[in-house]
Amino acid sequence: MAPDYSAFETDIMRNEFERLAARQPIELLSMKRYELPAPSSGQKNDITAWQECVNNSMAQLEHQAVRIENLELIMSQHGCNAWKVYNENLVHMIEHAQKELQKLRKHIQDLNWQRKNMQLTAGSK
Template structure:
């Protein structure tokens, strides 16, 4: 008798037979074991040829397009990785405050650029102080709201997970009941078949 196994069909499709297969009946008086075995194997071969899937169940899906969500930045970064180029370091030039060289001490334009750079640096520091003050005043409440939002998302995800697990469990029980029913019917049909074969043999 055959056991349940995942096997490949003639067109490459995969099928999983039911774990309930006809067991070779006990040979009747005057009947050889080979005859009953050949009959059972023949029925199984017919069932295999009849119930093989005709095509892959994923054939209706479109062809994968792995670059559909790539942006220009992602493409450039991937090209850099393929070319094995090192990552460019961020430019810190705008945060530098270089001193004037000896030849620029009498250059008004150089002095103006230096003053503008100093004012930009001071403004940057002032903005950082303002941000730190705003964080000290409002960050606690903002984080509390954010944490509550995360907890709500976790609860919803857990509910959805429990729902999916229940659906999977129900489906497994349904499949098991169907297979048990089919197994009992197959055994009943096998018993009837063995009885009819025995009667035909006695008549002959």
């Protein structure tokens, strides 16, 4: 019986596979929330409409400033340490892999010596 390869698929994955099979273009992320629209043509002379636009732009600017501040805070408090821990983990992984490689090479060398000795003793008989 053939294995069921679709058992692990989620609904999102199935939808994406269907989109690819239908050769439909990928849906781009909506950037509408980052737009700063001016008042509509009927409200060009309305001070309240312009004030709402200015308030919207100030709110978006403040939101972006908070995001930048949060990133700077994370990087200053945790960024360097996280990078050091990551590098330390990589060093340990490399050391472990090198030790395993040395063990395997020694095992192969021992096997080859055993085979050679077996062949030499078999040839002398």
